[in-house]
Amino acid sequence: MNCSCSTSDHVQRSRRLGDESGAPYATLSADELQRVAEILRANDALDEAHRIAYIGLDEPDRAEVAAGRSVPRRARVQLLDVDSGRARALSVDLASGTLAKDVDIDPDLDGQVPLLQEEHGIIRELIGADERWATALAARGIDDPRTVALAGLSAGRFPIEGEQGRRLARVLGHHQPTPQTMPWAHPIDGLVAYVDLASRTVVDVIDTGVMPIPQETGDYHVPGTFGPERTTQKPIVIRQPEGPSFSFDGDVISWEKWSLRVGYDMREGLILHGIGFEDDGRVRPIVHRASIAEMLVPYGDPGPVRFWQNYFDTGEYLLGRLVNSLELGCDCVGDITYLDVPIADARGNVKVLPNAICIHEEDAGVLWKHTEQFTGSSDVRRQRRLVISFFVTVGNYDYGFYWYLYLDGKIEFEAKATGLVFTAAYDERTSRFASELAPGLAAPYHQHLFCARLDMAVDDGPAVIDEVDVGALPVDDDNLHGSAIGFTKTRLRSEQEGRRRANATVDRTWRVSSATAKNRLGRPTSYVLTPEGKPVLLAQPDSVIASRARFATSDLWVTAYDPDERYPAGDVVNQSAPEQGLPAFVADDASLDGADLVLWHTFGLTHFPRTEDWPIMPVDTCGFTLKPHDFFDRNPTLDVPASPTACACAHEDTGAARTEHHLHHLSVRPSSHHG
Incomplete structure (x- = not known):
C-alpha cells in the first residue's frame, strides 16, 4: 500500500x-x-x-x-x-x-456458483492463446497480448443462442505496456471475448471495429505524475490517552450503553448480531441481525460490447473475501482495534485476513446544547460514535462499509465508493451513454446499489410496521389559518403491501413498532428507518437486469422472518434465473402483523462520472438511518458528562472570562471589508 x-x-x-x-x-x-x-x-x-x-x-x-x-x-x-x-x-x-x-x-433453474479466483487465471491462459484475440489486438497496434490486462467478468444471463446452462465469463481488455502503467486509462474498445469456464474454451471473440486507444496517462500512483504534492498541511493529532471506551468479551463488543456481536462472512462481509441498548439496567434488543446482503452495479451502455455489464458484487464475486488489510494512520486513525478474519480458500485451506475490520470511536460534533436566558445556564455535550468498518476492492472500484452507533440510540450505515471508474473509448455513439473524462476516454453511466437486510427485534417481541408521511392539514374549524401540519400512518399488513417506494416530498419513513412494549406515555416503542430517497434501479422494468435484480426496483421490502431467506437476489446469483430472492419470498403474501419483521432496504448512488472522478475518484457516500422513536422515556443522553476540557461553557455568568480567553488566542488581522 x-x-x-x-x-x-x-x-x-x-x-x-x-x-x-x-x-x-x-x-x-x-x-x-x-x-x-x-x-x-x-x-x-x-x-x-x-x-x-x-x-x-x-x-x-x-x-x-x-x-x-x-x-x-x-x-x-x-x-x-x-x-x-x-x-x-x-x-x-x-x-x-x-x-x-x-x-x-441447477444452472437453468438457479444459476451458477460465484466466480472462483483461480478462474481468472484460466481466462488469462485461454485468451492469451486465442488467435482471434491476437489478431484483433494486432489490428489495434498491440503485438504482445501479455501487455493487455484482462478483466474476466460475470456474464449475466441473456437470451443468447448456445449460452443456456453454460458457466461463462465475458472479458474486456485494457492496454498495460509496462507493469507500472495504470491500465484503466487505456481501454481496448470494440472488443470482447466470451469464455466457457467449464469446457475451458473461448466461445466467441466479438470485434465491432477498431477504436483509438486513449493515450493520456492515468498513473496517479506514481509520485509527480500530476505535479508536486502540496506542503501546506499541518498535523491533525487524535489521542485517547486512557484507551478506547469499548471492551470485548469474545466477539461481543460493549460501548457506552450498546452491545452487539461482530461477525464476518466471505459473501456479505461484516455482520452485526444482537444489537441492543442498556436502559434502566437491562439491555433492550433493537436489531437481531444487520448486514449489507447484496450490492449491484448496473451499467447503462447498451452497445454490443458492454450491454451485459451488470455486477452483483456480493453474490457473484463474494466481496467479503476481497477485503483490504487496513493500515493504521491511513485507513483508520486514532486508537484502533483491528479484527483479523479467518476464511477458507477454494481447496479448504484456512487463511487469516489481517486487519480486516476496524473498530474505533470518534467525536461526532455537538450532541445537545442550550443557553437559557431565564436561568443563566449554558450547557453543551459532545456526541461521539462507535465506528465498525471494512473496505473491499472489487476490480476497479473500492468500497467502504461503515456502521455507526451513537450515544442517543441512533444507528447509521454509510457506504463509501472510491477507486477507478470502468473505462471505455469515447466516440459519438458512447457520448449518449457515457462521460468523457480525458481525451478519448469515457466512463459509462452506472449505479451503485446496496441492499441492507435488517432483521428487526424492537424490544424483542412481535412487531408491526407503518409507513409515515408528513404534510399540511386541510383548513377546517380547528385549522382556520391553514398553518397546521401533521402525519399519516399507513399500516403495512402483508408482504405484498410491504414493497414500497421512498418519497422525499412527504419525508416518507418506515416505523417498526413493538406490538406489546410501550413507553411511559403508553405509546409503542419503535425504531424508524429513514431512507435517503435516491433513485433505485433505473433500468426498464422488463429488462434482463431488472428481472434478476427485482429487489433493487423498490426502496423497501418487508418480510416475515424466515431463516432460509438470506439474500435479496437469491442464494445463487451468478447467471441467476429471473425473479429469485425477494419476489419468491413474498409470493405467499405472509402477514406482517405481529411477526418478526425483516426490512430489506435498497439505497445507493447514480453515477454520471465527472472529470473530477479521474484518474481516481474521491469518496462518494450513501446510506440510511435507524433512529429511536418513543423507544426511550426521555432523552437517553442526560447522563453524558460535560467534556473534561478547559471549557467555561458549563458555568454560569462567564461571558467576560470567555471573551478574555478568546481574545488571548485569536490573532486579529485588519480587514478591508465590513463584517
Whole structure:
C-alpha cells in the first residue's frame, strides 16, 4: 500500500474474530473451517476436481435460539466440480461430521456458483492463446497480448443462442505496456471475448471495429505524475490517552450503553448480531441481525460490447473475501482495534485476513446544547460514535462499509465508493451513454446499489410496521389559518403491501413498532428507518437486469422472518434465473402483523462520472438511518458528562472570562471589508 501516514500518534490493537465458536451466531473459527474441509473430504465431496465456491455459518433459526434450545453448529457450503461444471449446495454438521444437506444447483433453474479466483487465471491462459484475440489486438497496434490486462467478468444471463446452462465469463481488455502503467486509462474498445469456464474454451471473440486507444496517462500512483504534492498541511493529532471506551468479551463488543456481536462472512462481509441498548439496567434488543446482503452495479451502455455489464458484487464475486488489510494512520486513525478474519480458500485451506475490520470511536460534533436566558445556564455535550468498518476492492472500484452507533440510540450505515471508474473509448455513439473524462476516454453511466437486510427485534417481541408521511392539514374549524401540519400512518399488513417506494416530498419513513412494549406515555416503542430517497434501479422494468435484480426496483421490502431467506437476489446469483430472492419470498403474501419483521432496504448512488472522478475518484457516500422513536422515556443522553476540557461553557455568568480567553488566542488581522 502506498501510504506514508505517520503512526506515531496512533495505537493499534488486534484480535481474531471467530475464537468464540460456541455461540450460535459466532463466526466460523479457523479450527471450524478446517473441520468443515475435513468432513467434506471424508464424505468424498472435496477432492482434486472440486472447489469451495462459498463457505459460511449456517445460522440457526432465531426462534430456536430464543427458546433456549440446543442448535447444531453447521456450515453452508457451495461446491463446484471444475471438470464437469456441476455445482452443489451443502450443509455440514460439525459435531456429527455428516452432510445435513446435499443438493444439486441447477444452472437453468438457479444459476451458477460465484466466480472462483483461480478462474481468472484460466481466462488469462485461454485468451492469451486465442488467435482471434491476437489478431484483433494486432489490428489495434498491440503485438504482445501479455501487455493487455484482462478483466474476466460475470456474464449475466441473456437470451443468447448456445449460452443456456453454460458457466461463462465475458472479458474486456485494457492496454498495460509496462507493469507500472495504470491500465484503466487505456481501454481496448470494440472488443470482447466470451469464455466457457467449464469446457475451458473461448466461445466467441466479438470485434465491432477498431477504436483509438486513449493515450493520456492515468498513473496517479506514481509520485509527480500530476505535479508536486502540496506542503501546506499541518498535523491533525487524535489521542485517547486512557484507551478506547469499548471492551470485548469474545466477539461481543460493549460501548457506552450498546452491545452487539461482530461477525464476518466471505459473501456479505461484516455482520452485526444482537444489537441492543442498556436502559434502566437491562439491555433492550433493537436489531437481531444487520448486514449489507447484496450490492449491484448496473451499467447503462447498451452497445454490443458492454450491454451485459451488470455486477452483483456480493453474490457473484463474494466481496467479503476481497477485503483490504487496513493500515493504521491511513485507513483508520486514532486508537484502533483491528479484527483479523479467518476464511477458507477454494481447496479448504484456512487463511487469516489481517486487519480486516476496524473498530474505533470518534467525536461526532455537538450532541445537545442550550443557553437559557431565564436561568443563566449554558450547557453543551459532545456526541461521539462507535465506528465498525471494512473496505473491499472489487476490480476497479473500492468500497467502504461503515456502521455507526451513537450515544442517543441512533444507528447509521454509510457506504463509501472510491477507486477507478470502468473505462471505455469515447466516440459519438458512447457520448449518449457515457462521460468523457480525458481525451478519448469515457466512463459509462452506472449505479451503485446496496441492499441492507435488517432483521428487526424492537424490544424483542412481535412487531408491526407503518409507513409515515408528513404534510399540511386541510383548513377546517380547528385549522382556520391553514398553518397546521401533521402525519399519516399507513399500516403495512402483508408482504405484498410491504414493497414500497421512498418519497422525499412527504419525508416518507418506515416505523417498526413493538406490538406489546410501550413507553411511559403508553405509546409503542419503535425504531424508524429513514431512507435517503435516491433513485433505485433505473433500468426498464422488463429488462434482463431488472428481472434478476427485482429487489433493487423498490426502496423497501418487508418480510416475515424466515431463516432460509438470506439474500435479496437469491442464494445463487451468478447467471441467476429471473425473479429469485425477494419476489419468491413474498409470493405467499405472509402477514406482517405481529411477526418478526425483516426490512430489506435498497439505497445507493447514480453515477454520471465527472472529470473530477479521474484518474481516481474521491469518496462518494450513501446510506440510511435507524433512529429511536418513543423507544426511550426521555432523552437517553442526560447522563453524558460535560467534556473534561478547559471549557467555561458549563458555568454560569462567564461571558467576560470567555471573551478574555478568546481574545488571548485569536490573532486579529485588519480587514478591508465590513463584517
